[in-house]
Amino acid sequence: MHWTLDLAVGLALVDFLSGLVHWAEDTFATETTPILGRWIVTPNVLHHADPVAFAAKSWIASSWDLVLASGLLLVLSVPLGLFGPGAVLLAVLGANANQLHKWCHVPRHAPRIVRGLWRIGLLQGPRHHARHHRGAQNQAYCVVTPFLNPLLDRLRFWRALERLTVPLFGAPRRTDLRTGADRSASD
Ligand SMILES: [Zn+2]
Numbered sequence: 001m002h003w004t005l006d007l008a009v010g011l012a013l014v015d016f017l018s019g020l021v022h023w024a025e026d027t028f029a030t031e032t033t034p035i036l037g038r039w040i041v042t043p044n045v046l047h048h049a050d051p052v053a054f055a056a057k058s059w060i061a062s063s064w065d066l067v068l069a070s071g072l073l074l075v076l077s078v079p080l081g082l083f084g085p086g087a088v089l090l091a092v093l094g095a096n097a098n099q100l101h102k103w104c105h106v107p108r109h110a111p112r113i114v115r116g117l118w119r120i121g122l123l124q125g126p127r128h129h130a131r132h133h134r135g136a137q138n139q140a141y142c143v144v145t146p147f148l149n150p151l152l153d154r155l156r157f158w159r160a161l162e163r164l165t166v167p168l169f170g171a172p173r174r175t176d177l178r179t180g181a182d183r184s185a186s187d
């Protein structure tokens, strides 16, 4: 694959994965779910209630799990024959996805290069990410680029994924998705 195409695929894939993980975090599990509750759901609930609060966290506190996951994906890309500029870009941006998200909430902390990438539209900036925090907070889940969210939201991709998964797993955190059974069980 030509290296520019490889980079574009890596960029699209890391953006999509950021959205998929974010959507799953916002949709499933609750604060009382073992392990996931304290590790992921509680900070997530807090982020939706007070979006700027997590900006106080250090890079390592908000990135250690993404560093591990991205490192693992990079190592796996070698035997799979996928190692290249795209895999490296995916790992670097994936490891820093929470940090990029954090800068969207405190733009004054963002390095010059990140603000430059916002301006030229290669990285997702604060105004774009603000869409996620509007209304039911059920759109614009991807946090890396400004390219995939409009497409996925227009295709109603997350709603289609919910139609497939919510009947199986329930969606205790998404009040807009509660079924009658869920509501009577939790009210
Ligand atoms: Zn969210």
Ligand SMILES: [Zn+2]
Pocket: 047, 051, 101, 105, 129, 132, 133
């Ligand atoms: Zn946010």
